Amino acid sequence: MRQAGRYLPEYRAIRKTRSFHEVMRTPELACEVTLQPVDLVGVDAAILFSDILVIPEAMGLGLEMESGVGPRFDRTVRSAADVAGLKPVDPTVDLGYVMDALRLIRRELDGRVPLIGFAGAPWTLASYMIEGQGTKDFRHAKRLLMADPAAMTALLDKLTDAVGDFLVAQIEAGAQVVQLFDSWADALAPAEFRRFALPTYHRIIERVKPTGVPLILFARGAMWALPELAQTGADVLGIDWHIEPAEARRLAGDGVGLQGNLDPAALYLPPDEIRRRTESMIAGFGATGYIANLGHGIFQDTPVDSARAFVAAVKGHAG
Amino acid sequence: MRQAGRYLPEYRAIRKTRSFHEVMRTPELACEVTLQPVDLVGVDAAILFSDILVIPEAMGLGLEMESGVGPRFDRTVRSAADVAGLKPVDPTVDLGYVMDALRLIRRELDGRVPLIGFAGAPWTLASYMIEGQGTKDFRHAKRLLMADPAAMTALLDKLTDAVGDFLVAQIEAGAQVVQLFDSWADALAPAEFRRFALPTYHRIIERVKPTGVPLILFARGAMWALPELAQTGADVLGIDWHIEPAEARRLAGDGVGLQGNLDPAALYLPPDEIRRRTESMIAGFGATGYIANLGHGIFQDTPVDSARAFVAAVKGHAG
Numbered sequence: 001m002r003q004a005g006r007y008l009p010e011y012r013a014i015r016k017t018r019s020f021h022e023v024m025r026t027p028e029l030a031c032e033v034t035l036q037p038v039d040l041v042g043v044d045a046a047i048l049f050s051d052i053l054v055i056p057e058a059m060g061l062g063l064e065m066e067s068g069v070g071p072r073f074d075r076t077v078r079s080a081a082d083v084a085g086l087k088p089v090d091p092t093v094d095l096g097y098v099m100d101a102l103r104l105i106r107r108e109l110d111g112r113v114p115l116i117g118f119a120g121a122p123w124t125l126a127s128y129m130i131e132g133q134g135t136k137d138f139r140h141a142k143r144l145l146m147a148d149p150a151a152m153t154a155l156l157d158k159l160t161d162a163v164g165d166f167l168v169a170q171i172e173a174g175a176q177v178v179q180l181f182d183s184w185a186d187a188l189a190p191a192e193f194r195r196f197a198l199p200t201y202h203r204i205i206e207r208v209k210p211t212g213v214p215l216i217l218f219a220r221g222a223m224w225a226l227p228e229l230a231q232t233g234a235d236v237l238g239i240d241w242h243i244e245p246a247e248a249r250r251l252a253g254d255g256v257g258l259q260g261n262l263d264p265a266a267l268y269l270p271p272d273e274i275r276r277r278t279e280s281m282i283a284g285f286g287a288t289g290y291i292a293n294l295g296h297g298i299f300q301d302t303p304v305d306s307a308r309a310f311v312a313a314v315k316g317h318a319g
Numbered sequence: 320m321r322q323a324g325r326y327l328p329e330y331r332a333i334r335k336t337r338s339f340h341e342v343m344r345t346p347e348l349a350c351e352v353t354l355q356p357v358d359l360v361g362v363d364a365a366i367l368f369s370d371i372l373v374i375p376e377a378m379g380l381g382l383e384m385e386s387g388v389g390p391r392f393d394r395t396v397r398s399a400a401d402v403a404g405l406k407p408v409d410p411t412v413d414l415g416y417v418m419d420a421l422r423l424i425r426r427e428l429d430g431r432v433p434l435i436g437f438a439g440a441p442w443t444l445a446s447y448m449i450e451g452q453g454t455k456d457f458r459h460a461k462r463l464l465m466a467d468p469a470a471m472t473a474l475l476d477k478l479t480d481a482v483g484d485f486l487v488a489q490i491e492a493g494a495q496v497v498q499l500f501d502s503w504a505d506a507l508a509p510a511e512f513r514r515f516a517l518p519t520y521h522r523i524i525e526r527v528k529p530t531g532v533p534l535i536l537f538a539r540g541a542m543w544a545l546p547e548l549a550q551t552g553a554d555v556l557g558i559d560w561h562i563e564p565a566e567a568r569r570l571a572g573d574g575v576g577l578q579g580n581l582d583p584a585a586l587y588l589p590p591d592e593i594r595r596r597t598e599s600m601i602a603g604f605g606a607t608g609y610i611a612n613l614g615h616g617i618f619q620d621t622p623v624d625s626a627r628a629f630v631a632a633v634k635g636h637a638g
Contacts, residue, residue: 136453139618142584189560189582189614224542224562241508243543263508265461295508299458 004033004049006300007307011036020065024050030101031108038113041304042311045114045177046105048170050098052120052181055162056129058094060087069133076132078144080151086158091166098166099173106174117175119166121182121219122159122200126152128184138187145196152196160200164207171213179216179238180204186221193222198232205233216259220296226251241295245284258285261295262310267302271309278313292317323352323368325619326626330355339384343369349420350427357432360623361630364433364496365424367489369417371439371500374481375448377413379406388452395451397463399470405477410485417485418492425493436494438485440501440538441478441519445471447503457506464515471515479519483526490532498535498557499523505540512541517551524552535578539615545570560614564603577604580614581629586621590628597632611636 004011011033014023023029034049053071057063062074077083092099106115120128127141128134135141145152167178185197201217208215218238219229229237230252239248239260248258266277282292292314298307323330330352333342342348353368372390376382381393396402411418424434439447446460447453454460464471486497504516520536527534537557538548548556549571558567558579567577585596601611611633617626 134455136455137618139584139620142582143587143618143620146584146587186561189584190563192582221561224566242505242540244509247543263461263511265458265465265508268462268465299456299462301458301462 003047003298004036005298007298007302007304008036008040009304010040020051021063024054025097027097027100027104030097031104034101034105035108038109041307042315043113044315045116046109047116047179048098048102048105048118048175050101050118052118052124052183053128054095054098055089055091055119055159055166056125058087058089058091059129059158059162060085061129071128072133073129076140077126077129077155078140080148080154083151083155083158086155089162089165091162091169092172095166095169099169102170102173102175114176115174116177116179116216117167117170117173118179118181119163119170121180121185121197121204122156122163123188123197124182124184125159125163126155127187129155138184142187142192145192149195156196156200160203163200164204167204167208167215168211171208171211175213177214177216178208179218180234181238182217182219182222184221185219188222190224193219193225194228197222198225198228201229201232201234209233216257216291218259223248223251227253230256236289236291238293239285239295245281249285254289257289257291259291259293260285261293264294264296264298264302267294267298267306267310269306271306274306274309275313275316278310279317282314282317322366322617323355324617326617326621326623327355327359328623329359339370340382343373344416346416346419346423349416350423353420353424354427357428360626361634362432363634364435365428366435366498367417367421367424367437367494369420369437371437371443371502372447373414373417374408374410374438374478374485375444377406377408377410378448378477378481379404380448390447391452392448395459396445396448396474397459399467399473402470402474402477405474408481408484410481410488411491414485414488418488421489421492421494433495434493435496435498435535436486436489436492437498437500438482438489440499440504440516440523441475441482442507442516443501443503444478444482445474446506448474457503461506461511464511468514475515475519479522482519483523486523486527486534487530490527490530494532496533496535497527498537499553500557501536501538501541503540504538507541509543512538512544513547516541517544517547520548520551520553528552535576535610537578542567542570546572549575555608555610557612558604558614564600568603568605573608576608576610578610578612579604580612583613583615583617583621586613586617586625586629588625590625593625593628594632594635597629598636601633601636 030049064072130141214235216236217234223243236257241263349368356362383391449460533554535555536553542562555576560582
């Protein structure tokens with residue numbers, strides 16, 4: 001909900017002359033679009049404008065942002081040799097533009113709302129690196145995982161280290177909360193999720209824990225795993241819109257915060273219906289240990305007033 | 320698992336000179352590729368070679384099968400007026416080629432294995448008709464559903480009638496089991512699933528019930544709804560690979576058959592691992608009221624011997 005994006009005319013105005021990549025890599029522009037949802041919609045936190053694929057890019061895969069097609073890598077990773085050939089990443093150096101953006105945003109926010117950093121989780125990054133682009137069936141990624149689990153594990157190990165370093169570097173640069181997105185967790189069956197995704201969360205959370213900064217873990221499409229996700233040490237679990245709030249709370253237990261989970265499509269409803277749904281969602285999650293949010297990314301053609309109606313409903317409830 | 324498809328060289332040989340559409344609409348060719356998995360892989364039932372989009376096509380949308388892009392409609396349905404303009408469908412006339420294929424396949428099978436017919440479920444068909452092509456976010460379909468639920472309901476009503484008629488016509492032409500695929504059930508949050516998908520299952524099952532032919536209902540991605548799916552009157556529920564077999568059985572109860580749910584990617588494993596997984600899956604579901612199958616469509620680059628290893632493991636278990 002707090003994300004910048006194409007639903008804001010002010011964002012589209014900037015993107016008319018600047019590519020996604022240019023905005024992301026230019027701290028002043030990244031700062032400007034990061035602040036837009038705070039200033040224009042009134043959300044209560046700012047989330048860094050960036051992309052989960054900055055780590056694979058820093059590993060040397062060559063990222064192309066083709067309009068209409070989505071991101072695409074020049075090279076793919078489909079063997080142990082490809083994994084061995086990946087460039088080691090030092091986020092403070094190779095992703096210095098992210099840290100510069102975070103420092104600038106913190107200064108500009110001046111304490112108004114907290115700043116959230118983020119990274120893609122290893123499985124999601126690995127599958128993007130293997131496929132080379134967006135995919136519906138994850139055929140190459142899942143074939144590697146089944147046919148050569150050692151190569152997959154080597155890739156995930158590298159990514160787990162890089163993501164941990166990256167989140168810690170973001171925290172040192174000013175992030176006050178960090179979010180770990182396993183956007184493609186839903187491409188894994190339970191056995192593979194437990195073997196190739198869950199252990200990476202544990203390792204990354206262990207790495208971030210000593211900073212004392214809260215971590216939000218979002219394993220999209222793996223809501224069946226909430227009891228196990230609640231044991232990772234994450235402070236908050238992101239909840240997607242496929243599950244009812246009360247059921248999410250039942251599965252996760254009371255020891256962890258929950259964030260979510262309005263279906264972004266609900267912002268196509270009239271404002272009074274948005275308010276009704278939002279209130280029912282909040283009631284379902286229970287008032288404590290809960291962060292109201294959407295259950296996935298906002299649609300580009302969402303009316304800005306509908307986003308504002310959602311924020312107003314959340315704030316009205318809190319007030 | 321029983322589906323024809325690109326993993327069979329004998330299928331690819333036919334497709335070298337014939338389009339998907341041509342094979343589907345020519346009873347002799349549809350018969351030939353329907354029988355391939357029975358003859359070449361040894362599966363214990365034949366499933367009609369066809370496509371879920373034949374109903375929208377018969378309603379006048381103009382279907383293009385573009386290679387690499389997937390199916391695409393010339394027209395989309397995005398308003399009450401568009402819904403009103405749809406051609407009424409009489410499956411025995413407008414989809415006569417399907418019935419001809421079924422009659423021919425029954426004759427050629429000569430009792431060797433049962434013949435399964437199928438149809439796409441109304442929500443999946445509706446969303447395809449609204450989007451006009453494959454989609455990742457179902458933005459147009461979900462906007463219509465939220466912003467104009469009356470138009471969506473009118474569209475679903477027409478489709479529910481047509482799908483019911485179509486399945487009954489398939490049964491009259493020789494289908495001995497029918498399957499209802501809601502391939503995109505996972506695009507609906509629980510509230511919308513209950514309002515726009517579940518009632519269509521009830522109505523279609525009521526329509527098919529008097530024929531006495533068993534119906535398999537597959538609501539992909541809605542495994543959370545198994546307790547409600549078990550109350551639809553379906554004889555068997557398809558189980559996708561996102562859920563563990565024992566959990567699926569627990570949610571569905573003992574009053575309904577279950578079919579599934581090996582991750583198609585598991586066919587990239589070595590044969591002994593395929594056998595081990597298959598046996599563990601069968602043990603998880605429990606031996607009664609169960610049909611071993613994959614949990615989704617087979618990958619096109621699946622080794623044929625791996626498909627055979629799966630079938631052998633299932634038959635070995637039964638034997």
